Amino acid sequence: MSTLANQLVRAEKEELARAIRTLLGRPLVSAHDDPAAFDLVRKRRGPLIQWFDYFCGWRLVVEPRQGYARLVKVRSEAGATRPARRRRTTRAPFDRRRYTLLCLCAAELLTSPVTTIGMLAGRVAQAAAVEPGVPAFEPVRGEERAAFVDAVKLLEHYGALAAMDGVTDAYLDDEDAKVLYRVDTTRVIRLLAAPVPRPGWRTPGGAGRKKRRPRWARGCAGWLGGRLGVGWRGGGGERGGPPDALVVEARYGAGEPSETQRALHARHTLIRRLLDDPVVYRDELTPAQAAYAASLTGRRLLRRAAEEAGFVLEERAEGFLLVDPDGIATDSRFPDDGGHAKVAALLMLDLLVTSGPVSAARLDEEAAELLRRFPQWAKAYQSDGGGPRLAADALEVLVRFGLARRTGDRVAALPAAARYRVDRAAVQEEC
Numbered sequence: 001m002s003t004l005a006n007q008l009v010r011a012e013k014e015e016l017a018r019a020i021r022t023l024l025g026r027p028l029v030s031a032h033d034d035p036a037a038f039d040l041v042r043k044r045r046g047p048l049i050q051w052f053d054y055f056c057g058w059r060l061v062v063e064p065r066q067g068y069a070r071l072v073k074v075r076s077e078a079g080a081t082r083p084a085r086r087r088r089t090t091r092a093p094f095d096r097r098r099y100t101l102l103c104l105c106a107a108e109l110l111t112s113p114v115t116t117i118g119m120l121a122g123r124v125a126q127a128a129a130v131e132p133g134v135p136a137f138e139p140v141r142g143e144e145r146a147a148f149v150d151a152v153k154l155l156e157h158y159g160a161l162a163a164m165d166g167v168t169d170a171y172l173d174d175e176d177a178k179v180l181y182r183v184d185t186t187r188v189i190r191l192l193a194a195p196v197p198r199p200g201w202r203t204p205g206g207a208g209r210k211k212r213r214p215r216w217a218r219g220c221a222g223w224l225g226g227r228l229g230v231g232w233r234g235g236g237g238e239r240g241g242p243p244d245a246l247v248v249e250a251r252y253g254a255g256e257p258s259e260t261q262r263a264l265h266a267r268h269t270l271i272r273r274l275l276d277d278p279v280v281y282r283d284e285l286t287p288a289q290a291a292y293a294a295s296l297t298g299r300r301l302l303r304r305a306a307e308e309a310g311f312v313l314e315e316r317a318e319g320f321l322l323v324d325p326d327g328i329a330t331d332s333r334f335p336d337d338g339g340h341a342k343v344a345a346l347l348m349l350d351l352l353v354t355s356g357p358v359s360a361a362r363l364d365e366e367a368a369e370l371l372r373r374f375p376q377w378a379k380a381y382q383s384d385g386g387g388p389r390l391a392a393d394a395l396e397v398l399v400r401f402g403l404a405r406r407t408g409d410r411v412a413a414l415p416a417a418a419r420y421r422v423d424r425a426a427v428q429e430e431c
Contacts, residue, residue: 012044013308014310015040015043015044016044016047016048016051016308017308017309017310018040018310018326018328019040019041019044019048020048020051020052020308020309020310020329021309021310021311021324021326021328021329022037022040022041022328022329023041023048023052023060023069023071024071024275024309024329025328025329025330025331027070027071027072027073027193028068028069028070028071028158028159028190028191029041029068029069030067030068030159031067031068032067032159033159038067038068038069041062041069042062042064042069045060045062045069048060048062049062051308051309052071055267055268055271055301055305056073056268056271056272056275057074057249057251057264057268057272058071058072058073058074058272059071059072060072061190063186066184066186066187068159068187068190070190070191072190072193073193073272073276074193074249074272075272075276082331084098084099084102084154086098086150086153086154087150087153087154087156087157088149088150088153088169094150095147097135097147098147098150098151100128100134100135101124101137101147101148101150101151102151102154102155104124104127104128104134104137104151105120105124105148105151105152105155106155106160106188106191106192107127108120108123108124108127109155109160109161109183109185109188110185110188110189111123112183113182113183113185114180114181114182114183115180115181115183116178116179116180116181117152117166117168117171117177117178117179117181118175118176118177118178120152120181121137121139121148121171121175124137124148125137125138125139139175140175142172145171145172145175146172148171149168149169149171149172152168152171153168153169155188156168158187158191159184159187160183160184160187160188160191161181161182161183161184162181162182162184163179163180163181164180164181164182165178165179165180166178166179166180167179251264252264252265262288263292265288266286266288266289266291266292266298267292267298267301269286269289270285270289270292270293270298270302271301271302271305273289274302274305274306274320274322275309275322275329277402278321278334278400278401278402278416279319279320279321279401279402279403279414279416280319280320280321280402281318281319281402281414281415282317282318282319283318283319284319293320299315302320306322309329310324310325310326311323311324311329312324312325316415318414318415318416319415319416321416332400334346334397334401334403335420340377340378340380340381340390340393341390341393341394341396341397342394342397344367344370344378344390344391344393344394345394345395345397345398345403346420347366347370348363348366348367348391348394348395348398349398349403349404349413349417349420350420350421351363351366352398352404352411352412352413352417353413353417353418353420353421354421356412356413357410357411357412358410358411359409359410359411360391360395360406360409360410360411361409363391363394363395363411364387364388364391365387366391367381367386367387367388367390367391367394368386368387368388369387370387370390371386371387371390378390395411398417401416402414402416403416403417403420404417
């Protein structure tokens with residue numbers, strides 16, 4: 001009997017760990033898209049809700065009847081490393097225009113459970129016309145229709161919209177295309193992940209002036225837990241954007257937080273970074289986070305969180321790294337031959353590790369030489385200026401994965417890059 005009980009406990013722990021990593025990789029899990037994953041989350045929803053709230057301060061919403069689970073991930077600081085991407089072939093990141101249209105679409109979809117693409121476009125055009133600072137939406141222009149289609153297709157991807165008749169892509173070539181949609185208004189609301197201030201919030205330095213949030217901005221901050229709306233939270237150097245109040249979480253106190261609230265904030269923000277970022281360096285932590293990570297309680301809870309989620313925690317003098325042995329929580333991989341920039345990044349990484357900090361011009365030369373050696377490879381870069389473009393894209397990959405850092409004109413490898421160092425002695429033995 002004790003053996004059976006132990007097996008059941010072990011199975012429960014394994015299921016909980018798998019469910020945690022599944023939600024980290026996909027904050028919106030749908031029964032329609034992945035019945036097995038949703039059934040696992042539904043089955044363990046009680047412990048899951050407690051785990052995310054205790055370790056991360058994140059809210060998990062599980063709707064068994066509506067067939068989806070939503071992890072409301074909130075980032076405590078701005079970032080642009082996980083932009084929304086177009087669902088068409090290019091998979092290019094959203095620009096400011098597409099984020100704006102996405103928010104406008106989401107706001108207008110709340111008015112009716114059924115709509116057509118023409119009606120939605122008309123409502124978006126009316127909303128853009130009355131919102132201060134929002135450029136007019138002109139569906140007669142092909143580039144405007146393309147941006148609108150990208151916003152609609154993303155909402156379709158997340159189950160907020162479902163085409164009952166027609167296909168969304170038809171609108172690309174024909175402004176009069178007929179597409180009928182069913183709207184899941186509840187899911188539209190669930191997509192919003194950022195803390196939303198109460199009506200009448202005060203902007204920093206506003207001397208008590210109350211400002212009304214524009215309707216189109218209801219969904220702009222923190223959309224999909226930092227995956228869609230990062231450009232509006234300071235990422236990418238966009239002008240304007242909402243004030244810092246949009247990412248303030250009331251649970252950590254306003255004004256002068258208590259000691260308990262400060263410790264809770266340090267724990268949640270530190271574990272959020274560990275779960276979201278490829279590597280976390282100690283010199284990037286705030287003083288509160290660094291103190292918490294160095295404390296006995298902090299170290300114990302970090303190890304406990306990693307163990308319960310099925311991660312392997314690597315603690316180094318330079319920082320921390322959570323490794324998912326099964327890759328369930330991984331949304332982007334490195335090394336990976338899925339893109340030319342990632343291949344070039346791996347090749348350039350050895351140069352950074354062995355030669356120390358190098359100039360950006362040196363990386364441009366290395367990329368250009370790489371293109372000359374392999375003229376049939378990376379055709380998109382085989383043109384004038386292709387070398388610098390490839391070097392810039394490869395460097396972006398290295399920075400995103402915490403493997404390199406650029407300071408001015410110098411690029412240096414970071415400590416985590418040492419794991420990719422080429423063992424030249426072993427290579428020579430094999431040869």
